[in-house]
Amino acid sequence: xxxxxxxxxxxxxxxxxxxxxxxxxxxxxxxxxxxxxxxxxxxxxxxxxxxxxxxxxxxxxxxxxxxxxxxxxxxxxxxxxxxxxxxxxxxxxxxxxxxxxxxxxxxxxxxxxxxxxxxxxxxxxxxxxxxxxxxxxxxxxxxxxxxxxxxxxxxxxxxxxxxxxxxxxxxxxxxxxxxxxxxxxxxxxxxxxxxxxxxxxxxxxxxxxxxxxxxxxxxxxxxxxxxxxxxxxxxxxxxxxxxxxxxxxxxx
Numbered sequence: 714x715x716x717x718x719x720x721x722x723x724x725x726x727x728x729x730x731x732x733x734x735x736x737x738x739x740x741x742x743x744x745x746x747x748x749x750x751x752x753x754x755x756x757x758x759x760x761x762x763x764x765x766x767x768x769x770x771x772x773x774x775x776x777x778x779x780x781x782x783x784x785x786x787x788x789x790x791x792x793x794x795x796x797x798x799x800x801x802x803x804x805x806x807x808x809x810x811x812x813x814x815x816x817x818x819x820x821x822x823x824x825x826x827x828x829x830x831x832x833x834x835x836x837x838x839x840x841x842x843x844x845x846x847x848x849x850x851x852x853x854x855x856x857x858x859x860x861x862x863x864x865x866x867x868x869x870x871x872x873x874x875x876x877x878x879x880x881x882x883x884x885x886x887x888x889x890x891x892x893x894x895x896x897x898x899x900x901x902x903x904x905x906x907x908x909x910x911x912x913x914x915x916x917x918x919x920x921x922x923x924x925x926x927x928x929x930x931x932x933x934x935x936x937x938x939x940x941x942x943x944x945x946x947x948x949x950x951x952x953x954x955x956x957x958x959x960x961x962x963x964x965x
Contacts, residue, residue, distance in 0.1 A: 799858045806861035848884040863894040871905040896943040913948045916957045925957045
């Protein structure tokens with residue numbers, strides 16, 4: 714499998730897409746027969762997923778695939794409709810992250826308006842997806858689509874978080890989402906209910922100081938221990954990445 718993976722990377726880089734197709738087929742033949750297929754946390758299966766994502770994002774590959782395989786989705790695991798849904802989720806995620814990054818870099822009224830407009834559009838689409846398909850997990854559409862979906866879910870209005878939280882909890886029980894994703898949703902849920910968050914994933918812009926600060930964190934002296942248990946890094950690094958002020962009572 715590793716040989717197919719490495720050879721596929723080289724083939725994608727040089728544009729030998731016919732060889733990529735052959736190697737991808739071989740890679741599928743040797744995948745483990747577990748419930749996740751090749752999308753799992755095992756090193757060789759993560760490698761297969763990385764290879765596939767590298768392949769479909771290689772310059773010219775989508776055009777090549779459309780020319781020679783117009784009746785098949787780019788991902789052979791998915792139906793045509795599912796491949797369109799994966800594309801839609803990815804587009805929403807990229808826009809979501811872009812407007813948030815712009816606002817954090819420059820919290821102007823214009824960027825705030827773009828931020829809110831993006832969320833309004835994504836909310837309508839996400840609501841429709843959940844009504845028709847439920848919570849999207851890696852088991853359904855692959856790891857990346859599942860991860861992007863959870864991040865978009867966390868950015869839904871509080872009212873929709875409340876409505877669909879039972880579905881999210883059910884998905885967690887069936888191991889449809891990982892602990893990091895769950896921590897994000899759990900904190901969002903707690904903040905919505907005006908309670909202290911557990912993992913320090915939620916922050917906001919203080920109306921008085923105009924600075925980005927964390928919502929209150931329960932027993933903050935133990936937050937890094939809880940974060941570690943869920944697979945998260947220290948709060949200090951999280952705050953540095955998102956340019957959030959650390960609480961004064963946080964020690965690191």
